[in-house]
Amino acid sequence: MAKIKIALAGNPNSGKTTLFNDLTGSNQYVGNWPGVTVEKKDGLLRSNKDVVIQDLPGIYSLSPYSLEEKVSRKFLVEENPDAIINIVDGTNIERNLYLSTQLAELGLPMVVAVNMMDVVKKNGDKIDFERIGKALRCEVVGISALKSEGGVEAAQKAVELAKAAAEAKKAGEVPHVFSGSVEHAIAHIEETIQGKVPARSIRWFAIKIFERDREVIKDLGIGVGEMKHLEEHIRDCEKELDDDSESIITNQRYEFIKSLTDKALAKSEARKNKASLSDRIDRIVTNRLLALPIFLVSLCVMWWLAVAENGPGTVLTNWANDGFLSAEGWHLPFTAHEVDGKDYDAAKADFAKAEATVKAWEAGEKKASIENEETGEIDEEWDVDEAAYKAASEVKEPEPSDYGVWVPGIGALISDGLDKAGVGETVKSLVVDGAWGGVSTVLGFVPVIFVVFLFLAFLEDCGYMARVAFIMDRLFRKFGLSGKSFIPMIVGKGCGVPAVMAARTIENERDRRMTIILATFMPCGAKTVIIAMFASIFFAGAWWVAALMDVAGVAIIVLGGIALKKSRAFAGDAAPFVMELPAYHMPTITGIWRHTWSRLKAYILKAGLVIFPACVFLWFIMNFDFSFSLVGEDGIDKSMLATVGGWFKWLLAPLGFGTWQGVAASVSAEIAKEQATATLSLMASGMDGASTAAHIGNLFKSFVPASVPAASQGAVAKLIAMSFMIFNLFIPPCMVAIGVTFREMGSKKWGWLAIAFQLTVGYSFALCVYQIGLAVVTGTFGLWTAVAIVVAAACLWAVVRPARKEV
């Protein structure tokens, strides 16, 4: 038996999502409408599993202009829902009823659910449901989705109406909203399209044709001759009422609604001139002087949550990566304690120093050192003598369980499990390093995403986000976007994955796509690891390196935005920025949780399916050579990755690091950007006692072409390092972010376009920096210098050329 399909339609901010969650519980499916970046949600009615509730995007009207409206129209007209639940904000009833009149004209059984009745009652206002129902020719009930009152009953009513209509087999009633002459024209049009459209919706179609709705005219195949005949009627009305047909319809709708609400809505006298709570909050939040500082504070809060050293995001990520998921483990909170005045970390550090002492002495060295894992720099260095050696040999490795309740990491558990099962080293490495390595890469991001999204969900649900877009709009207009694009860019400073996902709030599809493409140019947390390492190895730890990369990121976003706007793909009039500023309200915990969880789940599942095989593949090509024998970490230069890297190194040669190591490090960076530093460390390790940092420095020195005079070799090595850094920062982001890009774009074509653009930007930028820098440092002008200049000129042209005229 086919399920009953009920469409849920209403304005944005009318409480539709709350109602949807109330009706469907966790029986929801979230995806995208095919080929577009609009989210599609449906679910089974909790109280009656034979009923499917199709959540339509929040819309203000059924016009043919915006993507959300088009998707909704298509569904309502082509998919034959059995009934509509139209949710209406009771505190904002005039504008909400505008959509209701249009929905009613479709002739489908409809229940108008007037929401936020709890607020209406508190304000002392009164709404006459019967009157509205009579005018719209449908059922009108009051609900409070927030308090779970009345929603289920409204759905039941819709189901009853659907069943009744199916039985009656005749068209329901539709409201008559317009004046005499317009009704006359509509009647003529109805005659003409008789039989071409479903009988119950004939009025809606006729009105659309009266408005000269191009989509409808095209879909119905109305010929030029027929249209000319109808045009006469339309033009008569336009002449009589001195306005174009679209405006006539819109005006008359609102006039109809005004006269209806004048009678059906009684606003409490006391409230009439008092500023609402929202207004009072806004007096501070969008205040000329306070708005920006307040916004900066909320940004700092988000920063702290996501990336601050001791903020929840970092703490949880470190726990996940170094403890929970790792091949080691972690102490249960509140059980960690000290032994002999030292905690576990201090004891481990002491043991590491002791090991280093022992190793150095036995190798005949006079000095021992400990290096920083991230930057490869030497943290501490000390002299060793026999006495120190003897003392160091006595130091025992600390046992973690002595320091508290120790929980082995999942990596350790898997490793132990495999050992017990007698599995060979190779397979064990495949499972632990390759497969589990892949999965834990994905899961390692979860805390950051969770924290950022929780905070964003709160800001969105309470209504603050609209204010951010309002405040920032002027800046973003300058390069073709709107204020709404700001949030994803800021989130991108922490992690590109939630940044791309945050672009969903942008209604305009073109702006959304452009924002997705640009958001990852902001150096994220992982990219910052690369910056930190290179800054310390090549630029004496200068602070300006990181700042420079941030400035470059912003510059690329701005200039890239301007250039994209001028391309055919994104050209066109700026989308209208006519935006509602909804009243503030306190979000519910379930609401925020659902909001956050749906994104988190989508990330884990979809991105995981991309990352997981990629990691296994990478592990394989890093550890095996072409005769399929294991070469392992020490033999990485014989691995498949190295060999294949050797074949493709010419691609990177113009950038200065055309070596298999350059290829390997960049490829590994696509798994996760910080992987580049790990891979470089791997390739640069050597037998002598120098630090990893020194090795990497030497590695890059070895990339310098022999033709460069000895005096300039140091400078050129730095140039190559800068080029490498820029390349990896500004080409497409890590696999996970690419995965969500494809998902959010909703189409493979756009995903690939994004990749192509980002690749072009990263490559060109690195090329210009290296080649022009090389020419300056060595004073030689070569073929590639000329190429770089041409590329730079082309990029400049893309930004400054005149905008395309609107066709």
Added chain:
Amino acid sequence: MRHLNELKPGESGKIAKLEGAGALKRRIMDMGLTKGTEIRVTKVAPLGDPIELTVRGYELSIRKDEAATIEIAD
């Protein structure tokens, strides 16, 4: 003859005519800004643009160049 972008915060007026076209005009009308509607300018954004209006009982944000297409009755 004044246009909406010329109104200062606190000022109100009645819409006389909509001069825009296409998607912008439709969007403006869909949001309730129609001939004869009363509107009041609540404030201007901190960076000077857009402006915030009160119309039909709710708050709406609109860019100054979009507001310039709306004529206000004297």
